[in-house]
Amino acid sequence: MRPGIFKSTPASALIPLLFAVSLFLFAGCAGYRLGPTNGEKAGARSIKVVPFLNETLEPRLSEPVAFALRRRLQQDGTYRLETSDDADLTVTGTIIRFERSELAFQPRDVQTVRDYYLTLYAQIVVVDRLNGKTTLNRQVHGRTAIRVGSDLASAERQAVPLLAADLAKNVTSIIVDGTW
Secondary structure: OOOOOOOOOOHHHHHHHHHHHHHHHHHOOOOOOOOOOOOOOOOOEEEEEOOOEEOOOOOOOHHHHHHHHHHHHHHHOOEEEOOOOOOOEEEEEEEEEEEEEEEEEEOOEEEEEEEEEEEEEEEEEEEEOOOOOEEEEEEEEEEEEEEOOOOHHHHHHHHHHHHHHHHHHHHHHHHHHOOO
């Protein structure tokens, strides 16, 4: 090794460098917030989820959707989940459409579908009990992909909880963020 290539630097020269590096690292987290994103205190208001009406020909969709929405709202923590009529907000909905669309076909057979997208559309209504106003009346959808095996009906039945969870994620995002 040649002398002079690796010079020792005084500690006072490292302080500005460490400050700049730490400022750079912590500045990336400046936009993140802990807790609710809508400005309310976590759990300050309560919310009730009423089982949805099912207007589709697909049976047994109402319960998985209501269950997934309750679970998602509870996990989020912005609102307190309520089961009585004393809730500040009441969420009702109608499942209006259940669609299946082709995603991928069997190799060497362009007529046989291998994968489908399942899409569930619901009309969501949120009513504020305190003033009686409808704060949200919007159509929301959830989507998932399924692989068809030997039985399409079984594949769809197994995918319903995933479909309900995606719908619940989208509904919760709209309710919590207040982008109505």
